[in-house]
Amino acid sequence: MEKILKVEELKKYYPVKKGVFGRAAEFIKAVDGVSFSLLRGQTLGLVGESGCGKSTLARTILRLIDSDSGKIIFKGRDITALSHREIKSTRKDMQIIFQDPFNSLDPRFTVFGIVSEGLRNFSQKKSKKEIYQKVAKALEDVGLPRELLSRYPHEFSGGQRQRISIARALVLEPELLVLDEPVSSLDVSIQAQVINLLVDLQKKKNLSYIFIAHDLGIVRHICDQVCVMKDGKIVESGKTEAVFQSPGHPYTRTLLDSAPALPL
Ligand SMILES: Nc1ncnc2c1ncn2[C@@H]1O[C@H](COP(=O)(O)OP(=O)(O)OP(=O)(O)O)[C@@H](O)[C@H]1O
Ligand SMILES: [Mg+2]
Known part of the structure; x- marks a missing residue:
């Protein structure tokens, strides 16, 4: 199957403190060497606690913000360094849905x-x-x-x-949709409807999804693969069922233990 997206060693640091001469003295490593790939028509789940870098990673991939280093390869083309004019034709192929529809x-x-x-x-x-x-x-x-x-x-x-x-x-x-907590702000009863809509649309249009969520029940339900993120790094990744059934990293176990069961 075709890799629609490949991310290699992607980094995005935010300067937090200005030292002498106005240079950044410290950085928040929001995305710190992330690599993964996504197959066409599949869903990759991105989970991890608040502030671990999920939205920054999403925005960096879409080139809404520039990365510091690493590569973003979309449909076989390196889009990391394209100028804003050059990226325009690619931009419509990748779309983002934000958490808050208000x-x-x-x-x-x-x-x-x-x-x-x-x-x-x-x-x-x-x-x-x-x-x-x-x-x-x-x-x-x-x-x-x-x-x-x-x-x-x-x-x-x-x-x-x-x-x-x-x-x-x-x-x-578009061919790739990045869904950044698309149902987190909705009533639980409405969440399932919107999730089912997304699943149907994916099938109908062979869409590829990056699905960012806090809710591990939904991730298990719809994601083919899952990446667990902590402090800007992916600490564990794999097929969703494998990760859920036998998590390898202690952080994944903590996340799973603290997740409530979701009726879907
Ligand atoms: N524009 C910015 N300038 C400085 N720091 C930022 C900026 N955007 C994000 N950060 C920091 O980068 C880190 C990652 O933030 P990000 O929003 O990507 O996390 P997240 O995993 O999406 O969190 P949440 O689950 O709450 O949405 C956080 O420490 C955040 O404070
Ligand atoms: Mg976020």
């Missing part, structure tokens, strides 16, 4: 405005009708009727807003 949707725009934004940025040549069709289809894909296109974000529940965020990503026909 802050990630611009309240001034209608659903149509939000979902069509990427299309307008990436494909200026498309006619209005084409854009409308694509947006309506993306909305349908996430289980929302097109009649809602003229509504505003505040008119929706958390689960519906997260569906709109997913539609906004899908409209660009």
Whole structure:
């Protein structure tokens, strides 16, 4: 199977203290030599306590922030050092969904405005009708009727807003979705619906997912592989069932012991 993504020895340090001459004296090693690969159509789970570097890793992979060293190879192409102009064509192939659908949707725009934004940025040549069709289809894909296109974000529940965020990503026909705690802010009853939607979309569109979560029950349910992160490093990785059944690293055992069982 094709490796859609390969990350090699990726590092991102944040300066924390300024020493003399304004130079950084100390660093937070948010991502500290991370390597893994993801096969097309599969889901890789990223777990670890708050502050271990999961979101920084995600943003670095998407080139939303620049890495200090290491390599990001996406569809066989080294994208680590591409300029922001060069990365533009790759950018639509990798999309991110954030945890909080309340802050990630611009309240001034209608659903149509939000979902069509990427299309307008990436494909200026498309006619209005084409854009409308694509947006309506993306909305349908996430289980929302097109009649809602003229509504505003505040008119929706958390689960519906997260569906709109997913539609906004899908409209660009991405191949890799990074899901940064996509259901953590939702009611438990809604979480399962959104997770099931993501699983269905993956099957239908052969999407590859990086799935960041605190909830190990969900990770076990949907991830093919899992990476356990601690202090910017991956301390354990492998097939999900293997890691869950016989964790090799003491930190993984601690995480598993402290996880509540999840009814899914
Ligand atoms: N822009 C920044 N400047 C300085 N330090 C940062 C910045 N962003 C993150 N950090 C630090 O890097 C470390 C990793 O943060 P990150 O947000 O990646 O963790 P996380 O695993 O996503 O946590 P959570 O589970 O709470 O979302 C933390 O110590 C954080 O304080
Ligand atoms: Mg985070």
